[in-house]
Amino acid sequence: MPQTGTQAGPLVVAGADPSVPGHGEAATASIHAMHMFSGAAPAAIEAARSTARIERIARDTRIFAQGSPARRAFAVVTGSVRIVQSGADGGQIICCFAARGESFGIAALFNGERQSGDALAAQPCEIASWSQAQLLALIEASPRIAINLIGSLGQCLLESHNRVRELATQRCEQRIAHTLLRLAGQAGCGGESHRAISIPLRRRDVAETAGTTLHTASRALAAWEKCGLLATREQHLMIHDMPALTRIAHGGDN
Amino acid sequence: MPQTGTQAGPLVVAGADPSVPGHGEAATASIHAMHMFSGAAPAAIEAARSTARIERIARDTRIFAQGSPARRAFAVVTGSVRIVQSGADGGQIICCFAARGESFGIAALFNGERQSGDALAAQPCEIASWSQAQLLALIEASPRIAINLIGSLGQCLLESHNRVRELATQRCEQRIAHTLLRLAGQAGCGGESHRAISIPLRRRDVAETAGTTLHTASRALAAWEKCGLLATREQHLMIHDMPALTRIAHGGDN
């Protein structure tokens, strides 16, 4: 566990933009707003602010690699990140997306495991990170941070269990619908029935999140697009009829 | 959040055996050995010991119910627990098993979520539990406990992601093999090539863990049993050829 301060070594991040010195003002302001620090002692938040390494990441750049030992805790300041796991046989899935304010790369941090997937910038990002030792110190100063992390890891786990059940028991179409609803909940903006997903999604991404093939996902989305249920514009999905999607997700039509 | 001490109300546990007063000696000794307390301050462990509610649970008894608010943290003293999630459509899966020394019911604890499944005693159990407030106090006294919980939740999450990938990309047979290997790792005893799984498993359990139907699981296990790869005796699985199973799991034969 090297480096303690702001002398950011190029340990994990390729493609960091050096035009950002390390502590952008806008970025540090939003550390308050992060899940993991909500309700923490002001001193701990200040410490988090001053020890954070903040980096600007270009789209599709890798933040950490599958199989590498987990040495840092990450959180999204702006943009979004997707975690992609590849199997030995070439099979790929998207484990999850991390949106603004969410942490990622925590699951393997305190148990000696290796990262279960590549973390890739789904769009241009600012990413904050802390070394394991720094995070431990922060938790020591304010255990509330650990509680928050337990809460969000738990949420991921519950969600993952839902996904497992859907994969095991539901039709492709239902799973794709669920996938969109989940993403709309996590990173959507708009009203009750119209919602736009702020993460760029190719067909392939939808497929790998829903656990199906590009072809099947494309067929379903094209069909829904045809009947006005949703629309795609430059890899951004807009849902025009949430109730109908919900009905499909619940197996309403067959 | 009611009750604070040892006046155990029948809040969650049905079928508790009243012949156990509350603090068995053997049970409290093994609190030391639990993951969640490993490395914690002795005072915190003592506090954990003195505040734990310990209950004896009969096989197939429900410890908490899917959809109920999470109010307590649980850990297995002896026996094993399975967490079963049921969908609105009747589809069921086994989210995970908790074996000796492992905690469960934590995922929904600090985020206001509800339990994602029923917790059922897979065999006669002794279960320790603490209220949310008690656990918070323990963590305050020794943040190491929170770190341990983050570690084990993280491990569950990594495992769940692996399961998702397997469900999305692999054949039934491979998934069943993976399931057995995972269980052998978690609750197995024996050597390199011969291993017995100490959790009782019906065909149905294997199916719901691997994400397939009773029938498909039965066919695969019967075939493997026929060629001496494994054996079943009274719902207990013994694997006789781990390398061969591993080969199947990796798609070795097709």
Added chain:
DNA sequence: CGCGCCCTTGAGAGTAGTCAAGCTTTGTGG
């Protein structure tokens, strides 16, 4: 003895994966 639970096995059908081809859009370099 009969009922319930668990396991096995067979036959048929359908969802979704695989293979294949062509279209649209985007970006790059001449």
Added chain:
DNA sequence: CCACAAAGCTTGACTACTCTCAAGGGCGCG
């Protein structure tokens, strides 16, 4: 500004894995 290449999307036809439906056997327990 156009040509070409690369990436992404759509669609069709075929195949097969696995689910569904169905029936029957073994075992323990009331």
